[in-house]
Amino acid sequence: MNPTLFLRIASVLALIHCALHTIGGVFGKPRHGAEELAVIEMMKSHTFNMMGSMRSYWDFFFGYGLFGTVNLLIHGILFWVLGSYVKTNPALVRSVAALFFFNYVLTSVIAFKYFFIGPGITELLIAACLAVAYFTAASV
Numbered sequence: 496m497n498p499t500l501f502l503r504i505a506s507v508l509a510l511i512h513c514a515l516h517t518i519g520g521v522f523g524k525p526r527h528g529a530e531e532l533a534v535i536e537m538m539k540s541h542t543f544n545m546m547g548s549m550r551s552y553w554d555f556f557f558g559y560g561l562f563g564t565v566n567l568l569i570h571g572i573l574f575w576v577l578g579s580y581v582k583t584n585p586a587l588v589r590s591v592a593a594l595f596f597f598n599y600v601l602t603s604v605i606a607f608k609y610f611f612i613g614p615g616i617t618e619l620l621i622a623a624c625l626a627v628a629y630f631t632a633a634s635v
Contacts, residue, residue, distance in 0.1 A: 505624035506574035513567035
């Protein structure tokens with residue numbers, strides 16, 4: 496098996512996850528009726544001083560969504576680039592793949608508990624690709 500292939504698959508999955516998270520999550524329109532709109536309006540309307548800045552819970556919600564977008568984008572790029580380093584530095588690739596394997600296993604647990612099945616499965620697939628890349632890079 497080719498570790499580069501699995502890193503590239505992980506890359507594409509992370510970039511797809513990034514796009515869908517951004518379109519559907521961060522910039523998605525409310526679709527669940529008046530109660531959802533009321534919650535969003537309440538999150539936006541109540542501000543408080545947080546370490547010298549006036550913020551709302553909506554600011555935190557939206558900002559953390561953007562954090563997720565940026566992280567998934569950077570992960571996707573990183574996994575693609577790592578695929579180019581497998582032959583010249585497999586030890587580096589293995590250490591990074593192992594670190595991100597644990598990252599994606601833990602975030603999949605969080606996704607299943609607090610979000611929904613789509614991101615949970617995507618993150619498990621990325622973790623599986625990283626695990627395969629880790630083990631196959633040892634034989635390069």
